[in-house]
Amino acid sequence: MEKRLATYAALCSLGLAVFGLALPQVHAAGKLIAIITPSHDNPFFASEAAGAEARAKALGYETLVLVHDDDANKQDQLIDTAISRKAAAIILDNAGADASIAAVEKAKAAGIPSFLIDREINKTGVAVAQIVSNNYQGATLGAQQFLKDMGEKGTYVELVGKESDTNAHIRSKGYHDVLDQIPELKLVEAQSANWSQTEANSKMESILQAHPDIKGVISGNDTMAMGASAALQAAGKGNVIVVGFDGSNDVRDAIKSGKIKATVLQPAYRISQMAVEEADAYLKSGKANQPEKQSIDCVLITPANAGKLDNFQLK
């Protein structure tokens, strides 16, 4: 509360014109919602963009769907585009926890509220909402299943996500908080493959040269799990236990065919819909109807429930 009062006081001191701009009602008539995410090459981001777009259209908004390709400079330009197009609100899956703060601040200064999905920024009070999957809870679920499939012993490899993304660290932390407590389980290699399928594939190939007898691979996301799985299949090591994170249709099918053991569903489609609903409520009432930081629990996907999974939703 103190923080909010201070913000209002600061805006007031800048003069009425600026204060007026900061009020969301000014742009509500613009009725455009900008949806900015990483590349849709990863089905996770395609799904969250689709979820946001569908919900925004259903609520009567026009949409502007853009991708920043995990490039903070490009993201900055896209925020400029949203500002010049007088967007009423921005739904953003950002390009870095620190690098994105200035971009969100710039939108705020232009009177456009941002609703962050999937990834956080390292500052509160700038975005109206930051809705993330409960990545820690999800990672501990994935690690518990990995532990079970490994029979609580053996050597394993961890594939870590992109360094600039808090989610890479938090998932790794969730894995280690479970797995490090089991003395019979041994981590032989941990490498970043930057969320990328092709990079995970080549990293896995070279890891297999040094450690041909690994028993399991735990991955920070599904695209890296797919890359690792392909390398393992190609090397005739289809019995190595692979666990991913996201809940993509690709990994669902790999679970059904036994190539991957489990993944963790992030309700991406639902999170982006929530962000649009919260933006709509904010534009109508001028205030947030939820706390800024929100986390949505993940669900473990195994052969038992893989059949119910489609486009990041359990049917």
Place this chain on the structure above:
Amino acid sequence: MTACKIVHDSDKAALDPSDPNNFDARVYVDAVWDRKVVTYFDQRAHPVTQVLASLAGDKDAAGAKFGHRAGGDGSPWTFAVRGVGVVKSVDTASHHGELTVDVAAAGHPVAATLQIGPVIFGTAVRDSLPFIAFGDFVNQIQYAEVSRALNDRAAALAHTGLRPVPRVGSKIEFVGAMTDPSLTGDTTITALRIRAAAVSAQ
């Protein structure tokens, strides 16, 4: 693990959840454990039978009355609960120790699993505490570290009630944290306190 900790001025930064460079979850949890966390559970835990019965009706009404939602409307209801149960099984050999009990609810027993560590799954302890909010932390990392530190303290405290290990068929009292059981189908409680039931606890 010490029961209490003297916080020096130099540790103040370690207690500030908005300072990711100096924040230390263990120092933070040590500072609030006895004074706030244990007090909260001892004073505010509701009978688990009452919470479960209420959850079987209007879930959100039950949650608002007895529980707490840590991360907004999309996050699960979490509860501080207490109860008395008959021990059905004890597993202290696994790293993820569990004790299953039957708690009598409206005439028929309900099976509940008490997590006793040392490896504790989930974030129920943290999420049931209204004074520890996700929004107070810079990001998920510090928030997760607090959960881990709370789980470790909970397992250590619960462990003091496991010497001697309760026999199957004996009656115990417990206090702990429970996430809405309808999400998994299992009533799992992270235990903070376990002790042999007093005769008067019937």
